[in-house]
Amino acid sequence: MTALTATAAPAGRPALRPGGLLWAVLRLHRTALVLWGLALFAAAAFLVRLAALADEAERGSGACAIPAHDGLPSCAAVDAITADEAYSTGIALVTGALAFLIFPVAAWAGGVLIGRELENGTAQWAWAQSVSPTRWLAAKLAVPAALLAAGTSAVVLLGAWARGEDNPNLVGDWYHPDVFVGTGPTAVAHALAGLALGALAGMLFARALPAAGAALTASLVLFNLLERHREDLWPTVTRDKAGWEVPRSAMQVSSTQTQVSVxxxxxFWPLQYVESGILLALAAVAVLTAFRLLRRRTV
Structure with missing residues (x-):
């Protein structure tokens, strides 16, 4: 009984002080926090290295001649350059990790952040102290949301810098699914949507494994729906086929005998903003629903 009294937070204590609710959330999930920090550090260091390779990769992916003439390098010399392959593979790796971040975030939020604590009674113990259920859930969501938004934004910005001239031969075309999601604000919105879906699944199932599975399934459905209907999020441009060829920089949506829509x-940016808005709206609905379920559970 003495131990419980010692760990209880006194009334009126600021939540941001050591021992407060937010500090307790950080301590409880310090393993995830450390892993997230290490992942961000590794991604940042990797992108800095890739940025240093950008110029050499551009030279390796450019035109060449046999023998060298008219300003074109010798193909024998170009063949010896492998920086372009290392650079493009590295960029694709980071971009793909950002694009699919929604899945591990959703599973972790449902299984560990919310589901496990409801299942093992940690949440109920906190509610019995000076922490209200509403404050508990708010802190549970605010801390990872802030860390996810800040960390993902930083990696996206570093990635934009490392992409250099944005040569599609090296970094992929902007409309490819993983490139689109991993190179703009949509990456942040996907991560936050995964967090919200995980929280909702955790409140629904109150058990770690079912909540993680449900959150992962929901995020997979959402990801695939957006990928399938992304082209419909903004009006296309229609051109007559006669005398006009679809450039590589354009995403072709539909084609008839006379016209093509692209x-x-x-x-890129209008589509990014619309998709991000949809994701954030869905995240808000999921969070509000989670709070309603919490109130029902604690009445």
Missing amino acids: HPRSH
Whole structure:
């Protein structure tokens, strides 16, 4: 009884002080925090290294001649350059990790952040102290949301810098699913949506494994729906086929005998903003629903 009294937070204690609710969340999930920090550090260091390779990779992916003439390098010399392959593989690895971040986040949020604590009674113990259920859930979501938003944004910005001239031969076309998601604000929105879906699944099932599975399934459905209907999120540009060829920089959506509809490169940002807005709206609905379920559970 003495131990419980010693760990209880006194009334009126600021939540941000050591021993407060937010500090307790950080301590409880310190393993995930450390792993997230290490992942961010590794990604940042890797992107800095890739940025240093960008110029050499551009030379390796450019045109060549046999023998060298008209300003073109010798193909024998170009063949010896392997920086382009290392660079493109590295960029694809980081971009893919950002694009699919929603899945591990959703599973962790459902299984560990919420589900496990409801299952083993940790949450109920906190509610019996000076922490209200609403404050408990708010802190549970605020801390990882802030860390996910800040960390993912930093990696996206570093990735944009490391992509250099954005040569599609090296970094992929902007409309490829993983490139699109992993190179803009949509990456952050996907991560936050995964967190919200995980929290909702945790409140629904109150058990770690079912909540993790449900959150992973929901995020997979959401990811695939957005990928399938991404081209419909913004009006396309229609051109007559006669005398016009679809450039590589444009995403072709539909084609008839006379006309073709595309998303030009300039549609990248409108599509990013619309998809991010959809994801954040769904995240808000999921969070509000989780709070309602919490109130029902604690009435």
